[in-house]
Amino acid sequence: MYEFLTGPAAIAAFGIFFIGLIVRVIIYIRGLHWQMDRVTYTVNVSYGIKGAIRSVIAWILPFGSVGWRSKPGITLLFFIFHFGLLFTPLFLQAHNFLLKERWGFSLWTISDPTADLLTIITLVAAVFLVLRRIALAEVRILTTAYDYILLGITVAPFLTGLLAFHQVWDYHFWLMVHIISGEIMLICIPFTKLSHVVLFFCSRIQLGMDFGIKRGGMKGKGFAW
Amino acid sequence: MAEGKLCNRKTVDTKEYLNALLADKSGKQYYKEMEELDVDTDKLQATLKASLKSRLRTWLEICAHCGMCADSCFLYLANNRDPKQVPSYKIQSTLGEIVKRKGKVDNKFMRMVMDTAWSKCTCCNRCASFCPFGIDMGIMFGYLRGLCFSQGFVPWELKIGTGMHRIFQAQMDVTSEDWVDTCEWMAEEYEDDWPDLAIPVDKENADIMYTLNAREPKHYPDDIAETAVLFHLAGENWTVPSEGWDQTNLAMFAGDWGACKIQVESVYKAMNRLKPKRMVGTECGHAHRSTVIEGPYWAGIKDGKTPVESIHYVEWVAEALRTGKLKIDPSKKIKEPVTYQDSCNYIRNGGLKNISREIMSYIAEDFREMTPNREHNFCCGGGGGFNGIGRYRAQRNAGLQIKRQQILDTGAKLVISPCHNCWDAIRDMEEIFKDGIRWSFLKPLLINMVEVPEHLKPEGEL
Structure with a gap:
């Protein structure tokens, strides 16, 4: 079971994840239309590139945009959550050990206590995201069951990983559930709004080009995101 | 498929239709007919298929429902933070729903969509600058207005506005003769105070071709005289076109993209005919947006630029003050x-x-x-x-x-x-x-x- 899940199943999950995301980006770019979107993507390119870079940088850095600065609490929550989501699994010792063993390469790693802490922080951030959805009327009205399901799919590998690591109840059970939930998450990303792992960049680049080329980018420094 | 005499899916291309709309005070009959107007769901579906491209589809799909856009919307703030005024909610419950149902929506739903598209969003695009994903709900509402217009669900005044643009190439019933007469009248009226003041019409190769808002000749002709005085004092070599002089575009507010094209092309034609060095537009926001920023796209100009360089009035004023053409x-x-x-x-x-x-x-x-x-x-x-x-x-x-x-x-x-x-x-x-x-x-x-x-x-x- 373990061999299968970390072997062929893992290859399939990663394959679907990477190919799926590449396909999403290709579909996005092919669906852009200069006249319908009213942005000359292939003319005035230098303004487009400048606008795109400014748009991505302002929003990928904590407090990098007026929008992030206007909501410090949520901003902190979002960045902690996303940092934990990305950083923990990538640099976890156990994952890299497996990587080395199966595919012959590994990344720089963090210590287990650090990973432990990051996992707990990520889970706590997720709880706060749920509470925020319930507590704030302006978020509640937007929230659907789908949002909770996706959050569940996203944090399941963290929760199960934590339980496995601390050998709560049955290590092997949690390990299997952990691997399966991780693979489910990978497979879901291209097919759900979790595809924002790449579409965030597509959308931000597109809007950056829109403002950079057409909406004022040629008239000065550009939009003060 | 039921359509009204006044409220229907047709565009206003004749004076008879326009006059009938104008005669219907406050659009009483028009809105009554709207209650019976059938939705052409096949057409709606076809329009979505042809025009809803990846940018909008992606925006609708990836919205994280985070609510960061709420406080960016003045209508949300002004209405006691009514959650139904959250930009994301407004677009998801209208355009999002139409897409989800693949255009299979009914009359009542479309009337709700119309009320949302024109009374809960001004397409100011402020929310776009507060969304982490860069989702521009103002653009989506612009698109939604186009869908509404194509189905005949558009506020009465804006239906009239599109007719004005289609028939007069101006947002009001000001003909080319009326406009040229107004220029002559204003020049005469002001020449005692400003010797040699002129409003040159259709002068070729001038440095500036000035375009304006039809309200000015119709209701505020003094604005034209003031323009003339300031150009006169600045020593500008300028002109106005007898045709293609209205820079505004109510069709943009109405979502009548066909009329948008007709209108901006009338101005571009004047540019090509008179060959000015550049165009200066009046003190109007949407006129600049439609003719200078969005217009080239409606007209299919591939570099996204107007035939001659076009600037807003504030750019001309800043330049005139900076260079000393005008001294304070x-x-x-x-x-x-x-x-x-x-x-x-x-x-x-x-x-x-x-x-x-x-x-x-x-x-x-x-x-x-x-x-x-x-x-x-x-x-x-x-x-x-x-x-x-x-x-x-x-x-x-x-x-x-x-x-x-x-x-x-x-x-x-x-x-x-x-x-x-x-x-x-x-x-x-x-x-x-x-x-x-x-x-x-x-x-x-x-x-x-x-x-x-x-x-x-x-x-x-x-």
């Missing part, structure tokens, strides 16, 4: 506290924030910024056609409160507003709230402030 008499600078209304259409969506500040540095001694300002300024409360739709007057008036508070907080009683829509909104605000606020375009203020060279003064004053 220092003793006549505005002494009292004064603030500036950043128009969404040429500040947030046109990048002219610094130009406006430059002008203020030349003419005002106590300039006070609103908070927030520049590209993050709030809509005046009347943009996107909101000012002109009787059906939504109460909602428009409620929305004005945010701008009102912004102005009051500056402590200034004078608001400079080089945009017709903002100007109207602030005028109406004063009518309702009576705060003693005054509002003005730049032109009348500048005329009272500029130094008049000796040779341009009337003889009696020499």
Whole structure:
């Protein structure tokens, strides 16, 4: 079971994840239309590139945009959550050990206590995201069951990983559930709004080009995101 | 499929139809017919298939439902933070739903969509600058208005507006003859005070071709005279076209993309005919947005630029003051506290924030910024056609409160507003709230402030 899940199943999950995301980006770019979107993507390119870079940088850095600065609490929550989501699994010792063993390469790693802490922080951030959805009327009205399901799919590998690591109840059970939930998450990303792992960049680049080329980018420094 | 005589899916291309709409006071019959108007779901589905591209589809799909857009919307703030005014909710419950149901929606739903598209969003695009994903709900509402228009669900005044553009290539029933007559009349009227003042019509190869808002010849002809005086004082070689002179575009507010194209092409044709070095537009936000920023796309111009370089009036004023073509008499600078209304259409969506500040540095001694300002300024409360739709007057008036508070907080009683829509909104605000606020375009203020060279003064004053 373990061999299968970390072997062929893992290859399939990663394959679907990477190919799926590449396909999403290709579909996005092919669906852009200069006249319908009213942005000359292939003319005035230098303004487009400048606008795109400014748009991505302002929003990928904590407090990098007026929008992030206007909501410090949520901003902190979002960045902690996303940092934990990305950083923990990538640099976890156990994952890299497996990587080395199966595919012959590994990344720089963090210590287990650090990973432990990051996992707990990520889970706590997720709880706060749920509470925020319930507590704030302006978020509640937007929230659907789908949002909770996706959050569940996203944090399941963290929760199960934590339980496995601390050998709560049955290590092997949690390990299997952990691997399966991780693979489910990978497979879901291209097919759900979790595809924002790449579409965030597509959308931000597109809007950056829109403002950079057409909406004022040629008239000065550009939009003060 | 049921369609009304006045309210239907047809475009207004004849004077008979236009006159019938105008005769229907306040659109009483029009809105009654709308209740019976069938939705052509096949057409709606086909339109979605042809025009809903990856940008909009992606925006609808990836919205994280985080609610960061809520506070960015002045209508949300002005309506006691009603969750139904959250931009994401407004677009998901209308366009999102139409897409989800693949166009299979009914009359009642479309009327709700129309009310949302024109009374809960002014397409100011402010929410776009607060969404982490860069989802521009203003653009989506623009698209949604196009869907509504194609199905005949459009406010009465805007249906009329599109007819005006289609028939007169102007937002009001001002013919080419009326327009040229008004120019001659204004030149005569003002020439006693300003010797040799002229409004040259159809002069080829001028440095500037001036285009304006049809309201000016129709209701405020003095604005044209003021334009002429300032160009005269600045020594500009300028002209106006006899045809293709209206820079505005109510069709953009209505979502009638066919009329948008007709309108901007009339102006581009004038550019090509008269071959000016550049075009200067009047103190109007949406006119600049439609003719200079969006227009080239409707006209299919691949570099996204107008046939000749086109600038907003504030760009010309800043240049004239910077280069000394116009000189301000220092003793006549505005002494009292004064603030500036950043128009969404040429500040947030046109990048002219610094130009406006430059002008203020030349003419005002106590300039006070609103908070927030520049590209993050709030809509005046009347943009996107909101000012002109009787059906939504109460909602428009409620929305004005945010701008009102912004102005009051500056402590200034004078608001400079080089945009017709903002100007109207602030005028109406004063009518309702009576705060003693005054509002003005730049032109009348500048005329009272500029130094008049000796040779341009009337003889009696020499």
